[in-house]
Amino acid sequence: MSELLQRKTALRTPVPATATPCPREFRGPAGPRAAREEDAEALNLVELFFFAYRDFVGDADRLLENYGFGRAHHRVLHFVHRRPGLPIAALLDILRITKQSLNRVLKQLLDADFVEARAGAVDRRQRLLYPTAQGARLARDLAALQSARFRRVLEELPPEARGAAAAFLFAMIDADERDRVRGHLQRSELGAERR
Amino acid sequence: MSELLQRKTALRTPVPATATPCPREFRGPAGPRAAREEDAEALNLVELFFFAYRDFVGDADRLLENYGFGRAHHRVLHFVHRRPGLPIAALLDILRITKQSLNRVLKQLLDADFVEARAGAVDRRQRLLYPTAQGARLARDLAALQSARFRRVLEELPPEARGAAAAFLFAMIDADERDRVRGHLQRSELGAERR
DNA sequence: ATCTATATGTCAGCTATATTGACATATTTC
């Protein structure tokens, strides 16, 4: 999984110097000293998050180039590999892009035989997506590259901080999304119901 | 700071089913049981990182829309705000984009009076970038939005995990980049030289 | 003083990835 980040289209018209200021609750730091320091700490995290993600996605980019694929292909391949039998609608929901955007990329993956689609057994309107053998291989290679970075990080970190990484990332997810995400994770401490 | 993530252009030609397989050291899990479980854990982190980042950048997108700016503007504005007097070359180095790409976005920020450029005092070839008053206001508003997420997360996390978040993100950064990043952080436990 | 290197700007064309809107088809459900 690489960039996995979609573009949000901006409005056409750059707003001149008269743009409406933003509501009070969005305003920057103006409180007392302690709040300011908290803000400085959180600000550093914002920036660290950017750099960490930038380097993280860089790993996969180099491998993807060999196949002529981009980050969009990576995203699709990753989730199809992780959730074999995924219907189109579920994929759209995960990626939060339009079906038109997905279709171009998905068609390339289907044509190049990295992903295949079978009609759903229960609902034949659905096209369930599966990785092909070589699709699965590439997905694994990409995932191995990226999880190598995490493994290195976990080693660098003091033992008591290791579990915290997953908890931290999980807490960063929108609250109303967490259940769905948790359901997809493979038996980890966050996966919970490990029957 | 929002997406802050650049696109890596893919090669033109989608590779057919005959693509060269990737070298052995990139291969997926094939080792013994323990290694597999480590992999599963790291795989979950890969996915969590995606979802966390996806939601994280979503916060700023909504605000940026009001101004007709996109993520590229956010990145520029953020770093200009964070490092006032930043020369063009330094900005290019942080963002890792070409000057042509930067210029389109930067020009819009200059025209809309969110950023201003002054000739360098020591080297007059340089254009040093500063936020204007309204540029600084927007940058603060955006940063406040995003650091609010971090503050919420830090509250949700058990106290002993709080410091771990910054350490984790920092460890995720390429080793040869860390010094430079550290130099920019504002007096935090990672900032080190707090003279 | 001139030559060269550096910092930056700009033009032109291309690519990847997203968007919206409209419409088509197959299948399921009521």
Place this chain on the structure above:
DNA sequence: GAAATATGTCAATATAGCTGACATATAGAT
């Protein structure tokens, strides 16, 4: 049979990146 659903497709557009070529101003070196 009608309506709703899952998906595909065509067309136009926007954002944000890229390469390559060339222009200008300033700095530094000989």
